[in-house]
Amino acid sequence: MEIVSVAFDVHLPAGVAGPAAMNFDVRCFLIPHADGLSLLDTGVAGSAAAIGTALTRLGATWDDVSDIVLSHDHPDHVGSLDEVIALAPHAAVWGNSPLSTQSLADGDSLRNLRVLSTPGHTAGHVSLLHGEGTLLVGDLVGSHNGQLQRAPAPFTADPSQAEESIRKIARINALHMLFGHGAEIDQPQTALQELLDV
Template sequence: MTNNDPGKPRAAAPQFFLEPIIQQIHLPAGVAGALELDFDVRCFLAGGASGLVLIDAGLEGSASAIEQALGRLGAEWADITDLVLTHSHPDHVGGLAEVASKAPAAAIWAGGPDIPTIPSDTLIRPLSDGDHVRGMRTLLTPGHTAGHLSLLHDDSGVLFVGDTVGTTNGAMTRGPSQFTADAAEAERSLLKLSRLEPTRMIFSHGPEVPDPVAQLRRLLDQSVRD
């Protein structure tokens, strides 16, 4: 709503915000290696004045958790303008069908090479390097999957890295090799992200860590020394 009354102060534009939706995954031994695995997966509601973006759709059955997050923001499904899928793995796209049905007006986006492998009855639009979605710039970061992408909100400096890298016990770690399509390409994507200077780095697996850029550069340096 526009404020046309010069006697009243103009309302400040909403600042960029993000709201995480965190789910837990348990993989029994034998599913992804000899050992059982327990880890979290995160999708995010993010936005500001230009719109509300859902980054990833989470696991199958994630709609109730996303709805709770919308409630925490005082928002509804109809407020979601866009859904950006960082990549095609089931813990990031499993909830797509239900989310698309609840937010039918939202445009759905993903990296082009991943789109054919994402089950969907709804149109998924391709993103290229440098494209923008509601103030967030697309950074193609293949390796984990062929079409994996990251997002940088230029104004705030918040960087969503998807599964290019994660955190465990306060330290930055590469993703498990069994879930990485091309390890060499993944390293090049990590190097690309390490050249940025974000204010925050947001991971799909694991919480934020202090000084993430320095941590990422040390991780890369260690691989060179090894």
């Protein structure tokens, strides 16, 4: 079973996050492991039904969700956390936010995932390496029309720390990169280097 992306379209009216209206996608991920599934992020409020539909398509239920990992605590990534906890009450909640019940440190292993501390977008932001080939980077970077882009400056707590975290993931020879916003990119090293060179 492969990692499954669950995407939601979001519209923010003008004035909410800047002078112009914004349309973007938000993604969370169901990650299979030997004993069930881990869920990376929970999406915006009201996303639990779509996650449940994805579970059903996989032949799984909420009882199969053993772990909920929060890349960071922005509302578009934790908005459905309470709903998800109610549906999967036995799942441990991992991350580095007050919403987590279990903390994560750089290099930790969680099921078939390696934790990478990638602060900058938020202080406790984490990314995950699945096996040796897939990086799940939350909001450290995103993709738009096949190009990598930094998280918007107004939403990044420490831009210089974010740059260091981008350099860190650029040193990993990943086959695929999955994002909190935007479609997957294969062979991301060139795109990461181009982003760092800008």
